[in-house]
Amino acid sequence: MKFLIAALVLICGSVSAQTYQAGDLTLTDAFSYPTTGRSGAGYFTLTNDGAADALLDVEADYPKVMLHKSMMKDGVMTMEHQMRVVVPPQGEIEFAPGGYHVMFMGLKEGWGVGDDIKATLIFEKSGSLEVTFKVIERP
Numbered sequence: 001m002k003f004l005i006a007a008l009v010l011i012c013g014s015v016s017a018q019t020y021q022a023g024d025l026t027l028t029d030a031f032s033y034p035t036t037g038r039s040g041a042g043y044f045t046l047t048n049d050g051a052a053d054a055l056l057d058v059e060a061d062y063p064k065v066m067l068h069k070s071m072m073k074d075g076v077m078t079m080e081h082q083m084r085v086v087v088p089p090q091g092e093i094e095f096a097p098g099g100y101h102v103m104f105m106g107l108k109e110g111w112g113v114g115d116d117i118k119a120t121l122i123f124e125k126s127g128s129l130e131v132t133f134k135v136i137e138r139p
Contacts, residue, residue, distance in 0.1 A: 018134075023126030024050025025087060032117050032133045036110040041068075042102035042117060042133040043095045048087045053125045055085045060119035063106030070098050079103070084124070102133075111135045 020027040030044040046055070058065045067082040085100055087093050095101050102119065111117065117133040 018132065020129055020131055022121075022123060022129040023053070024048055025053060025123065025126050025129070027121070027129065027131060030131050030133045032104075032111060032115075032135045033138050034111050034113055034115075034135055035107065038107050039103060039105045040107060040111050040117070041097070042104065042119065043097065044131070044133075045092065045094050046087050047092045048089060050089065051125070052089045053087045053123050055087065055121060056083075056124055057122040058102050058119050059122065060104060060117070062104045064103075065105070065119065066103045067100070068103045069100050087123075113137050 018028075018030065020030070026047045026049070028045050028047070030042065032040050032042050042058075055067065058067060067085055068079045069082050069085075070077060070079050072078075082100070085093065093100070104117065104119075113135055115135040117135065119131055119133065121129045121131055123129065
């Protein structure tokens with residue numbers, strides 16, 4: 001029975017998400033997928049309990065970090081650089097595959113499951129927020 005309880009604690013701990021707070025913004029579910037290439041992406045959910053705010057930039061220890069939005073254009077999936085991403089008042093915005101994401105470029109080595117990717121998100125009104133993206137297995 002002790003082993004079962006220990007296994008459940010480990011499993012629950014490995015899938016629980018860190019919550020981050022900056023002003024009226026709450027960021028949850030910060031994750032990335034493994035990569036063997038020179039770029040990777042970060043995803044999360046932002047909930048806003050106040051007035052409109054905007055994500056302006058992301059800083060991390062990589063040569064280039066940008067806000068992107070994936071979209072279908074003329075039958076081809078493209079990525080477009082975003083100078084700002086508005087977080088609506090009393091609303092939520094999701095950074096997810098196929099949509100908004102943080103693009104980390106110039107990786108020297110790939111990311112593996114369990115790696116932590118540290119970054120600082122810069123908001124127009126709420127200031128800066130240090131976040132750790134957990135690299136998880138692709139579904």
